[in-house]
Amino acid sequence: MKQPVRIAVTGAAGNISYSLLFKIASGELLGKDQPIILQLLEVEDSMERLKGVAMELEDCAFNLLHEISLHSNPNTAFAGAHYAFLIGAKPRGKGMERADLLMANAKIFSEQGKALNNYANPDIKALVVGNPANTNCLILSRNAPDINPNQFSAMTRLDHNRTTGLLANKLAINPEDIDGLCVWGNHSATMYPDIHNAIAYDSHDIIDLVDYAWYQEELIAKIQQRGAEIIQQRGLSSAASAAQAAIDQMRDWILGSDDRLVSMGVMSDGSYGIAEGIYYSFPVVCRFGRYEIIQDISINNFGTDMMKATENELLEEKQLIEHLLPKETEDNYKKVFVQDNDGSNLENFYYRANKI
Amino acid sequence: MKQPVRIAVTGAAGNISYSLLFKIASGELLGKDQPIILQLLEVEDSMERLKGVAMELEDCAFNLLHEISLHSNPNTAFAGAHYAFLIGAKPRGKGMERADLLMANAKIFSEQGKALNNYANPDIKALVVGNPANTNCLILSRNAPDINPNQFSAMTRLDHNRTTGLLANKLAINPEDIDGLCVWGNHSATMYPDIHNAIAYDSHDIIDLVDYAWYQEELIAKIQQRGAEIIQQRGLSSAASAAQAAIDQMRDWILGSDDRLVSMGVMSDGSYGIAEGIYYSFPVVCRFGRYEIIQDISINNFGTDMMKATENELLEEKQLIEHLLPKETEDNYKKVFVQDNDGSNLENFYYRANKI
Numbered sequence: 088m089k090q091p092v093r094i095a096v097t098g099a100a101g102n103i104s105y106s107l108l109f110k111i112a113s114g115e116l117l118g119k120d121q122p123i124i125l126q127l128l129e130v131e132d133s134m135e136r137l138k139g140v141a142m143e144l145e146d147c148a149f150n151l152l153h154e155i156s157l158h159s160n161p162n163t164a165f166a167g168a169h170y171a172f173l174i175g176a177k178p179r180g181k182g183m184e185r186a187d188l189l190m191a192n193a194k195i196f197s198e199q200g201k202a203l204n205n206y207a208n209p210d211i212k213a214l215v216v217g218n219p220a221n222t223n224c225l226i227l228s229r230n231a232p233d234i235n236p237n238q239f240s241a242m243t244r245l246d247h248n249r250t251t252g253l254l255a256n257k258l259a260i261n262p263e264d265i266d267g268l269c270v271w272g273n274h275s276a277t278m279y280p281d282i283h284n285a286i287a288y289d290s291h292d293i294i295d296l297v298d299y300a301w302y303q304e305e306l307i308a309k310i311q312q313r314g315a316e317i318i319q320q321r322g323l324s325s326a327a328s329a330a331q332a333a334i335d336q337m338r339d340w341i342l343g344s345d346d347r348l349v350s351m352g353v354m355s356d357g358s359y360g361i362a363e364g365i366y367y368s369f370p371v372v373c374r375f376g377r378y379e380i381i382q383d384i385s386i387n388n389f390g391t392d393m394m395k396a397t398e399n400e401l402l403e404e405k406q407l408i409e410h411l412l413p414k415e416t417e418d419n420y421k422k423v424f425v426q427d428n429d430g431s432n433l434e435n436f437y438y439r440a441n442k443i
Numbered sequence: 444m445k446q447p448v449r450i451a452v453t454g455a456a457g458n459i460s461y462s463l464l465f466k467i468a469s470g471e472l473l474g475k476d477q478p479i480i481l482q483l484l485e486v487e488d489s490m491e492r493l494k495g496v497a498m499e500l501e502d503c504a505f506n507l508l509h510e511i512s513l514h515s516n517p518n519t520a521f522a523g524a525h526y527a528f529l530i531g532a533k534p535r536g537k538g539m540e541r542a543d544l545l546m547a548n549a550k551i552f553s554e555q556g557k558a559l560n561n562y563a564n565p566d567i568k569a570l571v572v573g574n575p576a577n578t579n580c581l582i583l584s585r586n587a588p589d590i591n592p593n594q595f596s597a598m599t600r601l602d603h604n605r606t607t608g609l610l611a612n613k614l615a616i617n618p619e620d621i622d623g624l625c626v627w628g629n630h631s632a633t634m635y636p637d638i639h640n641a642i643a644y645d646s647h648d649i650i651d652l653v654d655y656a657w658y659q660e661e662l663i664a665k666i667q668q669r670g671a672e673i674i675q676q677r678g679l680s681s682a683a684s685a686a687q688a689a690i691d692q693m694r695d696w697i698l699g700s701d702d703r704l705v706s707m708g709v710m711s712d713g714s715y716g717i718a719e720g721i722y723y724s725f726p727v728v729c730r731f732g733r734y735e736i737i738q739d740i741s742i743n744n745f746g747t748d749m750m751k752a753t754e755n756e757l758l759e760e761k762q763l764i765e766h767l768l769p770k771e772t773e774d775n776y777k778k779v780f781v782q783d784n785d786g787s788n789l790e791n792f793y794y795r796a797n798k799i
Contacts, residue, residue, distance in 0.1 A: 105462075105682075106683070109462065109683045109686075113466075135676060139673055142672070142676060145608045146608050147684050148607040150617055150619040251504040261506060262506055313502065316498070325499055328500075331469065
């Protein structure tokens, strides 16, 4: 039998985790033959509820679930973790300014970054789901100087899946028959869902199959506002679909995306002229436990403007919290480039990764 | 590619369904190669929320999910359904007597039984999760005279899984290394979790590994009261673990339990001296899409008393709603015995089943 892997989840008593944990424990993340240890983190006030969730996990008699531990201290929650889902974040309160929200989360993710740096398995992969996810991911990474920035990722798979789902529905085809679409930039209302390079059935350009005005004027806005629409409809924010997207993004990252293009918020290496040093959603393919940013996507003027707008938002967010971060060192800067993106030079790729 | 199967779910905007639907759509029920059509039923007041759930299902871009339809009429919700999860039920309101609760649910399940009878696929398998599950299942079955009573089942797998999980934790062994335990009777505080025949690692009698007083005085009460304990801890009733148990019970029923003993609330055929004509949880093995009640379990005096108490509760529940039910005909009675329980005579087994 395989050795169990340690999976840390923060915000573990919240709604997204309530969907996520049972999927992880049943084998949806790593397969039906991979035992799991769950290390769950919550704030003190939620420990009673968290205990209830742990009891329900016990009540499922999952064969793969070897151990559950509950933590209010990130240092112990992340100890030895191979994978981490960072779901807990401070939600925007009434009358809260964007800067206040960023600051409140900077505090949480700085502490968790340090904990990951000092206590997690050095091979950790950490997925940030808690919003503002991209900038939270940056804070996490900057506070974990010993961990390669390409071991962190912000979740934009929900936006990617939403675009795929809505497009499949529009075209009345199966989601698996669509490939090549992506979501660029920030997981926020500025994100840019891009279907210009999407194909159906490996051969048909989707952009020719839909009305361009519908795409530009309706679909993009619908994806950007989908979260708000769900809240209005359900009275609660997306939880089950967010959990599924978290599973999808992490599973593809770990086990590979089968040569399919997926979207991930990753450390920008300057590809497509996007500023380095921010976590930006790019089109990627995952293999060998790593992502590679796809380089040959053609962008039209509309796309360039959209990509710039969401980049600017991320740079503004970064500026608002920059003073709280450890200095960006030459060393940090180098690590950003460890990721080999042309996919052609795997020997070099591993060599450089191993130097870290 | 396989033809899609139609799965109807009632109470589809509720908390259990919110965990269940995403598991079904991701292939946890029938495997990663079986396309699904979801037919979701809710009361009028919850249709807006249900639409939100459907949107989230769309947002997951599940390859297996070919169609979702939303219904407030059970006749259309169950049309052509191959499998049904009956989750929606009237919860006990403040100051509500048990008889009132049974009556309120009798109305719901009578209507749904007729709808299943008239519109579902004749091979339907229907699992009742909504409480009081056993008696709701009886009402359903009696209102569906053209459907064999062994095509209905009440969910006691949650109790079975809870017993397995707690016992595995106590013994510090894996749940899959435990077999042979079962839960008898009603899914209520009178249920009887029986570990007298449970074995660990195919060879060790578990009853010899635990303190008998602990089993009798602590474990049984803990399982009986587990639902209340979860509510106290989480502030909400069990949803994710109930959904997982529903998946487990239905999957084993359809695809087989791999010769493992599981508990299902099924129409009593008089086995172990339990009165015929009530849905009672028995130890069963599932194969060929059918359950068989295991006949050779030895019962001690303690067990006999426990089994009788929970049987009596079910007979009382039946008496309270009997006047609302269609008459029990000779034909109903015969159908109860279609199920061949010795497992030795499969030709006869099928022959008799095909006569229905």
